[in-house]
Each structure stands twice: as structure tokens, then as C-alpha cells.
Amino acid sequence: EPFSGKHSKHTDTSPTQTINTPEYTDNTVIELKNQIDFLKKQLEKAEDRESKANARIDTLLTLIEMKPQNLI
Template sequence: MNTATKYSVSDAATLYKKSRATLYKDIKNGVLSRDHDGFIDFSELLRVYGEPFGSKQVKRIDTSSIQNQNTPEYIDKTVVELKNQIDFLKKQLEKAEDREAKANARIDTLLTLIEMKSPQANMTTFTNQEQPQPNAAQVQPEPSTDDTKHDGLTTVEPKRISIPEHVESGPKKRGLLGRLTKAFFED
């Protein structure tokens, strides 16, 4: 299959007047690469071997797309494009400033809400005390018996439950080997 941009090894060897063994050696050594379908792309052949033999080198320059940059039409067109780009960038800047103002207002609101919270709301207690209800009045801690002043930041020690030091346990459980040993020696 010979396409306009891909060649088989045989076709490429004929086009460049090289032996197929040379092409296969270059492929094996990594100089030349093939596509997944086994064909060699023409751009790859150009990269490795240059222009093929026997093809006429005709250089044509397409001047239709090149425009004289000194004409008034070109300058006017460029000025209009630049003005459009400036307008577009101004709109983007206005949108960005609006987003920034909204974000700053949200940050200010959140900071105000954080400052309004009482210090007790941020504390985590590990006692069995009741948690305050949202609409219930705040319960003041009981005054301590010693002369220290309660500043609201310290926690009150929870009640401690005494555990006896030695608890009698039942007979020690035996594993399978222990039960078999006991049964074997008792018989």
C-alpha cells in the first residue's frame, strides 16, 4: 500500500535507491522508525536520508498569504484587532476585580463570625459533662472550693472512678495443646 505520506520498506528503498537491508538495519539500530502499521512516514525518510533521488526540487513561494505590511489597510486592520483585544482584556480585568471584591467581602463576613464565637465553643472536652444547647442559656461552672479564679479557659477535672487493684479471675483457659496434654497425662 503506497500512500502519499507513508511508504513500505520496499517502496522507500526504491525511492531512495537503497537496499532493503540498509533500511532494515537503520530501523533495527533506531536511526529510522516505522509506524505501528509497519509503514515508514515520508517525514521520517526526509529526516534521515534527505530529499529522494530523481525528484525535481521545485521551490514555489505562495505569495497570496503574504501581505505588504506597510499598506494602510493592513495598519487599519491591525489597529482594529488590537482595540478588540484591549476591550476583551478590560472586560476580563473587571470580572477579576469583581470576583476579588466578592471574595474579600466573604472573608470579612467569615472573620466577623469567627470573632463572635465564644472561647468555650472552640474547646473540646473529654468529660461526661452536658454539651450546651444552642438556644439554652449558658450554664456557669460551679465555683471551686479553692481560692483560684476560674478564667473559662481551663477544664474541670472529671470525676474519677476507682478500680480495684486486683480482680479475681477464673481459672486460666487452656489452648488446644494444653487440653490435649492434660487429657493425655490424666488418663
């Protein structure tokens, strides 16, 4: 039974792709462009967070270096 389920799924998918190839391709291109835009924005946000985190680390390191040595 699992094999027949996979087989019917395969036969259902192939004709759909063949019939709707141009529309499928257009939708896919649009979807991929949207995903690229989304990922670019996510990357920009991540780079911004990293930059801010590095600035905080630099500040903390500076404060640690300024700490009087007798307290360590």
C-alpha cells in the same frame, strides 16, 4: 523536508505582508482595540469578583471572631 516546509512558509508570508501592509495594519489596529476592550471588561469582572470574595472573607472572619471561645 522539514526545512523546505519552513522555507516555503516563510516566503509565502513575507510577500503577503508587504502587499497588504495598509490593510493588515488597519485590521491589526482594530483587532488590538477589540482585544483591549475585551481585556478591560475581563479585568473589571475580575476586580468585582475579588471585591465580593474579600467581602465574604471579612464576613467569615467576623463570624469566627464572634464564636464563643469555649467551642474552639
